[in-house]
Amino acid sequence: NAGVTQTPKFQVLKTGQSMTLQCAQDMNHNSMYWYRQDPGMGLRLIYYSASEGTTDKGEVPNGYNVSRLNKREFSLRLESAAPSQTSVYFCASNSGYQETQYFGPGTRLLVL
Amino acid sequence: SQKIEQNSEALNIQEGKTATLTCNYTNYSPAYLQWYRQDPGRGPVFLLLIRENEKEKRKERLKVTFDTTLKQSLFHITASQPADSATYLCALDGSSNTGKLIFGQGTTLQVKP
Numbered sequence: 001n002a003g004v005t006q007t008p009k010f011q012v013l014k015t016g017q018s019m020t021l022q023c024a025q026d027m028n029h030n031s032m033y034w035y036r037q038d039p040g041m042g043l044r045l046i047y048y049s050a051s052e053g054t055t056d057k058g059e060v061p062n063g064y065n066v067s068r069l070n071k072r073e074f075s076l077r078l079e080s081a082a083p084s085q086t087s088v089y090f091c092a093s094n095s096g097y098q099e100t101q102y103f104g105p106g107t108r109l110l111v112l
Numbered sequence: 113s114q115k116i117e118q119n120s121e122a123l124n125i126q127e128g129k130t131a132t133l134t135c136n137y138t139n140y141s142p143a144y145l146q147w148y149r150q151d152p153g154r155g156p157v158f159l160l161l162i163r164e165n166e167k168e169k170r171k172e173r174l175k176v177t178f179d180t181t182l183k184q185s186l187f188h189i190t191a192s193q194p195a196d197s198a199t200y201l202c203a204l205d206g207s208s209n210t211g212k213l214i215f216g217q218g219t220t221l222q223v224k225p
Contacts, residue, residue, distance in 0.1 A: 004155075033212075040217055041217060042116075042201065042215040042216055042217035043201070043203075043213075043215040045212060045213070045214075048210075048211075048212060058212065090156075098143070098161070098211070100146070100161065101156075101211075101213065102158070103157070104155055105155050106153075
């Protein structure tokens with residue numbers, strides 16, 4: 001099992017460009033999450049999906065959109081990137097409430 | 113607002129000693145708390161979960177306590193090794209029945225040989 005995979009590993013964008021971060025899990029998990037991690041700030045939840053077909057906002061959703069394409073895949077889109085979105089983005093999944101979250105390796109995004 | 117605090121200063125200890133990390137929270141009544149380990153350039157990895165009705169949980173050299181009165185969790189690593197050097201994150205149940213977690217900023221542990 002690959003667990004949680006994320007692509008790309010690293011990306012440089014110019015302000016105003018758009019991109020989609022991809023995440024997939026092969027553990028048959030119902031719930032998937034997108035976080036961003038900034039120095040000294042810890043992990044902050046951007047969006048999550050409790051099950052296929054549902055999504056909901058987390059703590060810092062502004063500037064992002066998500067799509068739960070199917071049970072395996074959960075993508076994060078930046079429509080118009082801003083320097084404030086420079087961060088490391090982690091995708092995670094679990095089978096539900098009170099269950100362990102499994103994290104991907106992260107995508108390092110630099111917005112110039 | 114809900115707040116979780118971990119000691120932002122790095123913790124430096126000698127190999128073989130016990131490391132104790134602290135996680136404090138306010139304005140919150142979590143049903144459970146989790147601890148994760150994160151190595152540089154990698155995603156967090158789950159270590160332990162403790163529920164509100166459990167005072168202590170152990171796994172090999174790891175021990176977690178959860179005091180809902182003090183609103184505090186302590187994370188202990190006994191007989192620490194240089195390989196235990198990493199950043200440790202605590203995370204609390206963000207809201208009922210959603211699986212959302214709120215993370216502390218993490219404490220970096222450095223174990224010196």
